[in-house]
Amino acid sequence: MAGNGENRAATLQSLMNAAGGAVELLRSAPLGRYVFPKIPPEFTNFRDEMRAWKQGVAMLEQSYHMCELHLRGPQVIDLLSELSVNKLATFPTMRAKQLVMCGHDGHYLADAIIFHEEDDFYRIVGAPFASDWVQYNAGLGKYDVEAVIDLPLSVRDGDRDIYRLQVQGKHALALMEKLTNNNVPEIKFFHIGEMTIAGRKVRALRHGMAGEPGFELYGPWQDQNIIRGAIMEAGAEFGIRKAGADAYSVTGIESGWMPMPLPAIYHSEEMRPYREWLTTNHLETIGSLGGSFVSADIRDYYVDPIEVGYGNVVDWSREFIGREGLEAKRNNKRRVKRSLLWNEDDVMDIIRSSMFAPEGEGGKYMNIPSPMHATFEADCVMSGGKLVGLSNWSGYSPNAGGFLSLALVDIDSAEPGSEVTLLWGEPDSLRPSIENHKLREIRATVAPAPYFEKVIKSGQQ
Incomplete structure (x- = not known):
């Protein structure tokens, strides 16, 4: 290229x-915040769509926006062992892993989900940063690996290899039982199973988003409308909601996953x-x-994989790009991942001022539910007049009853219940998409990340 x-x-x-x-x-x-292609901001309204994955069941659309890289060949694991921090000595077929990679000095580079579907076939699925780095390295010819990119529909048109849908919420399992005539195979967390829905073969990854149990369903692209229709028809009994782009953007915040740290x-x-x-x-x-x-x-x-929460996937028994730098960060950990619950009065003051104060006097306008205004966002988190962290993903969650953000906070300021201040705005912005405004303070309460206790690994339904 x-x-x-x-x-x-x-x-x-x-x-x-x-x-x-x-x-x-x-x-x-x-460029502003990421815009999800091909699906509307709302199918009904984003408040009820978000509540559905906590109170009932929701279908989330993943067919269009995620990048896929297909890897084939006898040395895929050799390539990934050089690039990723993961434990790859055991990675059987019909399993998935959270693939995590860092730069040469241990800073975070990318993460994605990798599916091992056949002996010599793997899919990397997620934001493009992981696929791009692996594709580049595969092209250097050091390993016997073929890498083929399947770009999202935000940058191209036409058919893709597979559709990808997620069913999640407390009624997800009951819905899956109905869809398969009570033939849902027992699938452990991050394992892949096969089933039949509406006469079509479907594969399912067992995991969840926003802290709730779920199934990520995928199959041949031409089957997508049949499977969508079957899910919605069977889900009517459970009050299923289709989640639009506005709702989807908040799933990471509730589940404690940072979607877009700046790659190092x-x-x-x-x-x-x-x-x-x-x-x-x-x-x-x-x-x-x-x-x-x-x-x-x-x-x-930059961030690092340890503070973002990936320390448990690191294989310290072998070498990989960035190992020495990452080990130094592990031994000198200074920040931890936390949720911040924003003060309601301060948020409303900013929204009010952005709309009704004289030009240049109001706060930075907040889009709802996602106030993100850049691809990569970094907002100051302050305590006692000192910088104690950075907030980098935010959104309104009706499940939490307010605005949440995910932040990396200095250990001394990270105790849940602690009060901090987030600075909202973009001083001296060079971007034409940012209006003239004044920096404003938002009081925030430190909370755990994920904000809601996860049940997807324990198998509770």
Whole structure:
């Protein structure tokens, strides 16, 4: 891709050079928050759609927006062992893992779900950052691996390989029993099972989102409408709701999963060849960086896999890219992941001022339910006038009764129940999508992440 002469000028590295650095490039990018393709913001209303996965059952659409990378060959595990932190010595077929990768100095690079479906066939599914990094490395020819990208419909049209739907909520299992005529196979957490729905073969990954039990269903693209129709027809008994794009954006906040940390690719010489491969066809190149936290050093925006919550998947018995740096971070842990519950009065004051105060005097406008205004967001979390953390994903949750965000908070300020202050806005913004406004404070209460206790691993229904 980067070797094509007409694309060479549009690489991430060349754009960084022209802008004066990574921070300057990303903080001036006009792109706003991620927009989910092909599905409406709401099918009914986002409040009831969100409540459905806590109180009943919901169907979430994953067919269009997630990137897939298909890996084939006898050395897939060898490639992944170099790139990922995971325990891969045992990875049988019909299993899935949370694939986690870091940069050469141990900062977080990407995570995704990897499905092992046949002896030499794997799918990487999620945001594009993991697929892009693996595809680039597979193309270097070091391993006998074929990598084929299946891009999301946000950047292309046409059929995809498979559809992907999720059924989740306290009635998810009952709905699945009805769909399969009481023939749901016993599927352990993060295992893959097979079943028949409406006469079509379907595979199901057992997991959940927003802390609730669920099944991720997938099969041939041409079967999608038949399966959707069967789910909605059988789900009517349980008051099923289809979740639109607005509702979907909040699932990560409730379940404690950070969807879009900034990948650690923008600073090091080791990553320069990769930056010269990435072009304006990649989100890493055109994505925007926003929020109240401003630093000239791009590394200040990075996170690491330990503090984000992936320490339990790391295989410390072997070498992988970034191992030494990640071990140093493990031994010097300073932040932990927490939920922040925003103060209702402060939120309403900002919303009111953004709409009715004189131009330039109000706070930054908040979209509801997702006030995100950049691809990668970093808002200051303060305590006693000092910076004690960064908040990087936010949204309104009717299940929580307010606005939540996911943040990395200094250990000394992270006790649940502690009071902190979030700074809302984007000072001296270089992005035309950001209106003239004043930085505002939001009081917030520290809470666990995930905000709701998960039951998906215990098998409670």
